[in-house]
Structure formats: C-alpha cells, structure tokens
C-alpha cells in the first residue's frame with residue numbers, strides 16, 4: 460500500500476470541517492444569547508459577531524441620493540432614526556413581505572379546507588377559492604414591487620453581498636445565505652419584519668402617487684397649496700419650505716413644483732425607501748409603470764372581491780429630486796441647518812400628533828422659522844398611544860400651546876388662512892364598507908417679525 464502523503468496528516472491546515480467545528484458552537488452561543496436576550500459581561504452578541512466575522516468597516520453610509528438629487532441637505536444620513544424605523548428593519552420588512560404574505564395566504568387556505576365538504580362546495584360555488592387564488596396573485600404582484608424597493612435600497616446604500624458598505628452588487632432578488640447571516644448579525648437594531656408598515660407604504664403609493672388618490676389628496680393638499688400660491692411666483696425660489704414627516708413626499712413635491720426651495724424630512728425608512736423607489740430612474744421611469752394591490756390582504760368591509768383585489772397603478776407623475784427639492788432621512792427634531800430660523804414656511808400634514816413631546820415639536824417649528832415665517836398645519840390629534848406621548852393634548856390645548864410658543868394664528872377674516880375643520884380620510888380604500896373620517900384641523904400661524 461502506498462504511504463499516505465504527509466500533508467494528509469498535517470493538522471495545521473484548516474479544513475472546512477475544522478472551521479465548522481469552531482463556527483457552529485459560536486453561532487449556537489450567539490443565537491442563544493440573542494434569543495434569550497442574555498448579554499453577560501464582555502461576551503455580548505456583538506463581540507461574538509465581531510470574533511466570527513470581524514468588525515464591519517462602515518455600517519451607516521450616506522444614502523446615495525446624489526444620482527437623483529442635488530440635495531444640499533445638512534446631513535442626509537441616518538441621524539437619530541429609532542430602531543423601529545431603521546434602514547435595517549425597513550429592508551428586512553420589504554424583503555420578508557412576500558414570504559409572510561404567502562404564509563398568511565396558506566393559513567387562509569387551511570382555514571377554508573377545515574370546512575365540511577358540503578360547505579367547501581358552497582364556498583366554491585360562491586367563488587371563494589377563486590378569491591383566494593386572486594389574493595395569491597395579487598400578493599405576487601405586490602411582492603415584485605416590494606422586492607424591488609428593498610433591492611434598490613441595497614444598491615443605493617451599498618449593503619449587498621459585501622455587507623460592509625463597499626458592495627451593493629446584489630440589487631435585485633433575494634440575498635445569499637452568507638449575506639443574510641451578516642444582515643442579521645451586523646445590527647444593533649431590531650430587524651424583526653414589520654409587515655404592517657410595508658402595507659402602510661403600499662397605501663401611501665396610492666394616496667400620494669396615484670390617480671385614485673387624487674380626491675383624498677385634493678381635500679388635504681388644497682388648503683395648504685392655496686396659502687403657498689399666495690406668494691408671488693418670482694419670489695418663491697428664494698423662499699425655503701420644510702415639510703417634516705413628509706411620508707412618501709407628494710405634498711413636498713407639490714410645494715417644490717410651485718417653485719419653492721423645498722426640503723422633505725422623514726424619519727422612517729419604511730417611507731423613504733418607498734419614496735426612493737419612485738425617485739430613482741433605476742426603478743421608475745414612466746407614469747403608471749407599477750401596480751400594487753394594497754387592499755387585497757383584508758377581506759373585511761369588502762363590497763366586492765373585484766374591488767378588494769383591484770390593482771392600482773402608480774405613480775401618476777414621476778417625481779425626481781432637483782435643485783429645489785431635497786430629501787433628508789432623519790429626525791426633524793434634531794434637524795438644525797447651519798443656523799436656526801432658516802425657513803420661510805414649515806408645513807405639517809398629519810404630523811404634529813406623531814410627536815411624543817408636542818411642546819418640543821412646536822418650539823422646534825418656531826425655532827426653524829425666520830421671523831415673519833409661516834407655519835401651516837393640517838391634521839388630527841391621534842397621539843401615540845400607550846402613554847408614549849408625554850402629553851396628549853386636546854385641540855384647545857394645542858392652540859393655547861401655539862400661542863404660548865408665540866405663534867400668531869391667522870384671523871377669521873382671512874378666507875384662505877383662517878382656522879377651520881377639514882373632513883378627510885387617510886389612505887382609505889374608497890370602495891370599502893367602512894370609513895375612518897377625520898375632522899382634521901387646518902390653521903396658519905406666523906412667527907412675529
């Protein structure tokens with residue numbers, strides 16, 4: 460028998476089996492800590508993560524808005540984003556949506572299958588199986604859009620296979636196992652998917668950027684835009700407008716279209732990734748290029764299955780960031796351009812009640828306005844529940860607070876600017892059997908010159 464070559468006995472060479480033997484226990488340890496939420500002494504999950512994979516070079520890169528923007532925003536990075544709105548969580552949620560929707564669909568099918576044979580025949584005759592099939596197809600269409608949102612984000616933030624801010628090569632489709640593991644591990648935030656927020660973003664595609672959303676937009680945008688149209692057209696490009704909590708950006712875009720130098724600022728990556736999907740020529744080139752079925756998942760209050768499962772095309776117009784239209788992904792409360800008092804207008808739409816400290820919010824709006832500057836507000840007072848908001852004020856109290864902060868409310872005699880109630884909906888399915896109607900309040904207030 461031939462003697463076996465020496466290197467076969469060479470214990471110094473690392474084989475994949477050796478690597479696995481080292482990695483597996485460490486991985487097991489990591490996940491045990493993670494799921495039991497144990498962080499003993501120095502051996503924290505992040506330390507173990509770094510032992511295994513090394514330290515990631517840069518976790519938070521500036522979002523690549525430059526291809527679509529000449530943004531001069533002060534800091535268009537991930538400043539002060541809370542974990543539940545983080546980039547990680549948003550991408551993970553957009554990525555996870557197809558699988559979670561599929562699981563939901565499978566559960567509905569199992570539920571239907573538990574009916575007796577006779578009832579299933581009746582269900583079949585009613586078209587229920589066709590409806591479930593329609594739901595599956597609708598979710599496939601949704602999945603295509605949502606994967607593309609996540610894919611673009613990975614490209615723009617260069618968080619692809621490289622995983623270290625240098626790559627970005629996996630623009631479309633799913634992630635490899637290696638990238639997925641790193642994705643899960645290289646994080647400080649919670650990345651559990653939030654399907655609710657993805658669904659909310661789909662509804663915002665419709666409310667903000669579809670023909671179908673026009674009526675709803677008209678009711679809430681028009682009072683604001685009427686005020687903005689009062690300024691002479693020539694002077695507008697020298698006037699700065701801030702739209703905090705800009706969501707999917709339509710109002711800010713409309714304001715920019717009037718000629719103002721407009722900055723949209725939005726905290727949630729669930730919103731800004733969806734907006735980026737529209738802003739980028741990589742993903743959106745023509746009007747009505749995309750379709751979503753935003754109401755398909757909810758069979759309640761449905762007048763007809765055709766209505767519920769309907770697809771809605773968007774965008775009705777193709778938005779682009781430009782010299783006078785900027786996007787900041789960050790916290791309005793920490794937004795402090797070079798100096799305070801730099802905006803001519805601050806426009807808040809369905810925004811002030813999202814604040815956990817309404818006093819800080821009003822004070823900050825005041826601080827950001829130039830003397831003589833204008834604050835336009837339209838929205839309800841739906842405070843964040845669970846005692847998260849430090850104070851949950853009534854309309855009377857908010858108005859009194861505005862005066863305390865030293866805002867001056869426009870008077871009754873001013874037809875365009877007077878305070879009034881606006882009945883409106885928010886990302887509603889207009890065909891449904893249920894309506895959530897807001898009696899939102901509109902006002903215009905100025906900072907004394």
Ligand SMILES: C[S@@+](CC[C@H](N)C(=O)[O-])C[C@H]1O[C@@H](n2cnc3c(N)ncnc32)[C@H](O)[C@@H]1O
Pocket residue numbers: 703704705706707724725726727730789790791792808809810813814
């Ligand atoms: C109810 S939504 C309204 C969005 C948009 N104004 C509209 O009408 O479609 C409130 C938005 O404000 C954002 N937001 C909340 N607090 C914020 C903050 N401190 N800075 C920036 N955006 C914030 C939320 O992420 C959310 O997108």
